[in-house]
Amino acid sequence: MENFSVFRTPQTIIYGRHALNEAAKESASRGTKALVISDHVMENLGYVSNIRNDLSKVGVESAIYLGVKTEPTDIYVEEALNLLKSENCDVVISLGGGSCIDTAKAVAVLAKNGGYIGDYMGGKTLASQNSVPHIAIPTTAGTGSEATDATIITNTKNDVKMMIKQPVFMPDVAIVDPMLTISSPKSVTAATGVDALSHAIEAYISRRAHPMTDKLALSAMELIVGNLLAAYEDGNNLEAREAMSLGSLQAGMAFSNASVCLVHGMSRPIGALFHVPHGFSNAMLLPAVLEFSKAECIDRLADLGRYFDPQAETVSNEEAAEIAVSSVKKLCLDLNIPNLKGWGIDQQRFESVISKMAEDALASGSPQNNPRIPSKEEIMKLYLSCYTYNFANHRVSKLK
Numbered sequence: 001m002e003n004f005s006v007f008r009t010p011q012t013i014i015y016g017r018h019a020l021n022e023a024a025k026e027s028a029s030r031g032t033k034a035l036v037i038s039d040h041v042m043e044n045l046g047y048v049s050n051i052r053n054d055l056s057k058v059g060v061e062s063a064i065y066l067g068v069k070t071e072p073t074d075i076y077v078e079e080a081l082n083l084l085k086s087e088n089c090d091v092v093i094s095l096g097g098g099s100c101i102d103t104a105k106a107v108a109v110l111a112k113n114g115g116y117i118g119d120y121m122g123g124k125t126l127a128s129q130n131s132v133p134h135i136a137i138p139t140t141a142g143t144g145s146e147a148t149d150a151t152i153i154t155n156t157k158n159d160v161k162m163m164i165k166q167p168v169f170m171p172d173v174a175i176v177d178p179m180l181t182i183s184s185p186k187s188v189t190a191a192t193g194v195d196a197l198s199h200a201i202e203a204y205i206s207r208r209a210h211p212m213t214d215k216l217a218l219s220a221m222e223l224i225v226g227n228l229l230a231a232y233e234d235g236n237n238l239e240a241r242e243a244m245s246l247g248s249l250q251a252g253m254a255f256s257n258a259s260v261c262l263v264h265g266m267s268r269p270i271g272a273l274f275h276v277p278h279g280f281s282n283a284m285l286l287p288a289v290l291e292f293s294k295a296e297c298i299d300r301l302a303d304l305g306r307y308f309d310p311q312a313e314t315v316s317n318e319e320a321a322e323i324a325v326s327s328v329k330k331l332c333l334d335l336n337i338p339n340l341k342g343w344g345i346d347q348q349r350f351e352s353v354i355s356k357m358a359e360d361a362l363a364s365g366s367p368q369n370n371p372r373i374p375s376k377e378e379i380m381k382l383y384l385s386c387y388t389y390n391f392a393n394h395r396v397s398k399l400k
């Protein structure tokens, strides 16, 4: 039996306040004309023109694709790829949330390898050429996509959020500057922050976790548990923003190498069919899925419980794991995360697609990494319970 683990990251990671200043230099050493893949929000914030000015100062020309909206589709990929070709760009810069970064990953790989992005799902087509150099600059904290070798693109023909994972999708450079996240509105801070927390937790409880990913996942959990609410309550709290950017990056590195599990497996179909932002759909599932999985990962959830409540050092692991689940529920409540019903999803429509969603979740492979591997029926039951899930029904720690 194989007894080794693999750990992949971008070649270069630059993080910390004003790391963005390094973007132009990194681009100049990799190409002569950059395609900046971003969106209109980033343009209105002035981020796009700033980076283009920096690029021109070091002699790098640029073209821009601003068509990304939340949850990228194969259509954005095709549009941006056509632009890359017609403008003869030889380096890709993604500037935005996970949606911009994921679009750029697909474009950078297809530019050198051809074909339809869906062909790369499940390793059906393996990329044989390196991608066009890709510099990923996240503005959310977040998806961690800047440090993962996965891209999530919706197939507009069958409404499946395709999880496509191959080493070639890893960006060459990740530039993680917390200053860019200050403009993130409350709802985006909440959704993306819970996404990062879900990455850290799922990487830590994954059946494919290993010592390299464990340390990053633990550090990420500690940073996110300690700072998410502060960043949400005061977006100008730079220490909290900085901790969230680092936590999100570490969580990305952890889950890219240890995989995500049931929460993400179940979350993608909700995103594809009901267009719930990724972080919110994770949050709507996270406490219920942890309750479902708890018995198979008591010791690991206990570590999480002790970040939420340091006084839990003295209690049993069962008790500390219970504190973890309760604390995640309370965090969702404090971040004003609704359940699926509260989001406005029609009950009849939801129930009519539960079977498809459960099948799509299983087909993604993520549920198979969960400490407790679910059947299709169990996933369907979980979807139903999450529809009306009561986040307020948490047990406040007896220790406080």
Ligand SMILES: NC(=O)c1ccc[n+]([C@@H]2O[C@H](COP(=O)([O-])OP(=O)(O)OC[C@H]3O[C@@H](n4cnc5c(N)ncnc54)[C@H](O)[C@@H]3O)[C@@H](O)[C@H]2O)c1
Binding pocket: 039, 041, 042, 069, 070, 071, 072, 096, 097, 098, 099, 100, 102, 139, 140, 142, 143, 144, 145, 148, 149, 150, 151, 152, 180, 181, 182, 183, 184, 185, 188, 191, 192, 195, 278, 279
């Ligand atoms: N590839 C991966 O490893 C990976 C991991 C997790 C999630 N994802 C994917 O990432 C996507 C979600 O990305 P996301 O959660 O970062 O959200 P997003 O990229 O969809 O952005 C959400 C909204 O926030 C705005 N925004 C982003 N940063 C901002 C800022 N600093 N100031 C103001 N507004 C800002 C965007 O313009 C957008 O309107 C999903 O498609 C999800 O599936 C990918």
Ligand SMILES: [Fe+2]
Binding pocket: 143, 195, 196, 198, 199, 264, 278, 282
């Ligand atoms: Fe995620």
